[in-house]
Every structure is written in structure tokens, then in C-alpha cells.
Amino acid sequence: MDPYLMMRSDVRQGLLDLSTKLRSYQDAASTAESNTLSQQVRSLIKRLTEDLEALDRGVTQTFNNPAKFGLSKEEVMNRQAFVKESQDQLLRLISQYESAGKGGRGGGRSPRNNKGGPGPSANDEDNSANNDFLRDEMAKQAQLRANQELAIEDLTQGTRRVRIMADNITVALKEDEAARDELEAEMDGLSGRLKTANKRLDDLMRKSSDKSKFICIAVLILILLGMVTLLVI
Numbered sequence: 372m373d374p375y376l377m378m379r380s381d382v383r384q385g386l387l388d389l390s391t392k393l394r395s396y397q398d399a400a401s402t403a404e405s406n407t408l409s410q411q412v413r414s415l416i417k418r419l420t421e422d423l424e425a426l427d428r429g430v431t432q433t434f435n436n437p438a439k440f441g442l443s444k445e446e447v448m449n450r451q452a453f454v455k456e457s458q459d460q461l462l463r464l465i466s467q468y469e470s471a472g473k474g475g476r477g478g479g480r481s482p483r484n485n486k487g488g489p490g491p492s493a494n495d496e497d498n499s500a501n502n503d504f505l506r507d508e509m510a511k512q513a514q515l516r517a518n519q520e521l522a523i524e525d526l527t528q529g530t531r532r533v534r535i536m537a538d539n540i541t542v543a544l545k546e547d548e549a550a551r552d553e554l555e556a557e558m559d560g561l562s563g564r565l566k567t568a569n570k571r572l573d574d575l576m577r578k579s580s581d582k583s584k585f586i587c588i589a590v591l592i593l594i595l596l597g598m599v600t601l602l603v604i
Contacts, residue, residue, distance in 0.1 A: 374429065375426070375429055375430070378422060378425065378426050378429070379426070381452060382419065382457050383457075385418060385419045386461065386464070388415055389412065389461075389464050392411050392412050392415060393412055395408050396409060396411075396412055396468070396471060397471045416461070416464075416465060416468070419461050423457055423458055426454055426457075427454050429567065430450045431449050433450075434447060434451075435451065460541050
């Protein structure tokens with residue numbers, strides 16, 4: 372089975388799982404439940420990021436020579452489009468997770484520091500760690516999406532160049548066909564003229580032959596008349 376198809380199925384299922392976990396995280400009723408769901412959401416985000424990176428590398432390998440892998444350019448473009456759409460969906464889910472984290476989980480008062488002011492709570496520390504994690508994941512997704520867009524643009528340009536070449540070849544073939552038809556017409560005309568010239572030459576030769584015979588007969592008659600005249604004298 373094509374590895375791409377297996378990974379595509381995993382990515383689709385992973386996005387569904389992430390969406391479900393994210394809704395549960397947003398609706399969590401307690402801090403403990405929220406923390407557990409947060410870890411699960413982060414684990415899914417990390418796994419999906421790695422899967423999409425691997426999927427993007429695999430699709431990129433087929434980009435330059437699709438035929439080598441038994442694929443058409445249209446199929447490669449479809450695969451690239453799926454990766455891009457999945458990356459965009461993952462970024463949206465990450466953004467939702469980040470927004471839910473900023474809303475605060477677990478309530479309660481923050482412990483005071485030694486100076487009597489409010490100190491950082493465990494929830495604040497978790498949110499800070501979440502924000503760092505989300506920034507990293509979003510940066511990875513943004514880079515993947517940029518690479519994907521460049522690859523799609525390259526493939527589009529390549530397809531456009533192939534179409535232009537095909538159009539030029541079609542025009543050249545039509546021009547060659549027209550030139551060939553014109554040459555055939557000229558050859559037919561030349562052949563007709565050659566036949567006419569040959570016929571005229573044959574007629575001329577035949578007339579020339581008849582004239583030569585007449586001259587020979589006339590000469591012979593003159594010789595006979597001369598001999599008769601000499602005999603009479």
C-alpha cells in the first residue's frame with residue numbers, strides 16, 4: 372500500500388482526535404482535568420506536526436519526477452494541497468488551544484511572594500510553558516506551509532511551461548503541414564509542366580525527323596536529275 376495513503380489516513384484521524392480533545396479541554400470543569408487534557412492536546416499537536424513534516428518530505432520527493440513513482444502531476448498537486456490544508460487546519464486548532472489557555476484554568480488566588488505581592492501560580496507557569504510550546508509548533512507549521520507553497524508554485528510553473536511547449540509544438544506541426552501541402556501543390560504543378568514540355572519535345576523531334584527525310588529525298592532527286600542530264604549530253 373502507498374505509504375502516503377496510510378499517513379493521510381493517520382493525519383485525518385489525528386485532526387479529528389485533536390478537535391475532540393480541544394473541545395473537552397475548553398469545557399473542562401476542574402484544574403486537574405484541564406491539565407490532563409492539555410497534555411493530551413499538546414501530545415496530539417506534536418504528533419501531527421511530525422506526521423505532516425514526514426508527509427511533506429515524501430510529497431516533495433515525488434515533485435521533480437512524478438512518473439518515477441507512478442504518479443501524475445495532478446496527483447502530486449492534490450497531495451500537496453492535502454498537506455497544506457491539513458497544516459492550515461492544525462494551525463487553527465493550535466490557535467484555539469492558545470486562546471483557551473489564555474482564558475485561564477483552575478481559578479483560585481495566586482500565592483504571594485516574599486514582598487507581599489502576588490506570586491506566579493502553577494497555572495501561570497503552565498500557561499507560559501504552553502505558550503512557548505505553541506509558538507514553536509506554529510513556527511514549524513508556518514515554515515512547512517511556506518515550503519509547500521513554494522513547491523506548489525514550482526510545479527505550477529513547470530506545468531505552465533509544458534503547456535506552452537505543447538502549444539508551440541502544435542503550431543509548428545500545423546505550419547509544417549501547411550508547408551507540406553503547399554510543396555505538394557507546387558510539385559504537382561511542376562510535374563504537369565514537365566509532361567507538357569516532354570510532349571512538345573516529342574512533337575518537335577517527330578517533325579524534325581519528317582523534315583530530314585524530305586530533305587534527303589529532295590537531294591536524291593537532284594542527284595538523279597544531274598545524272599540524267601549528264602547522260603543526255
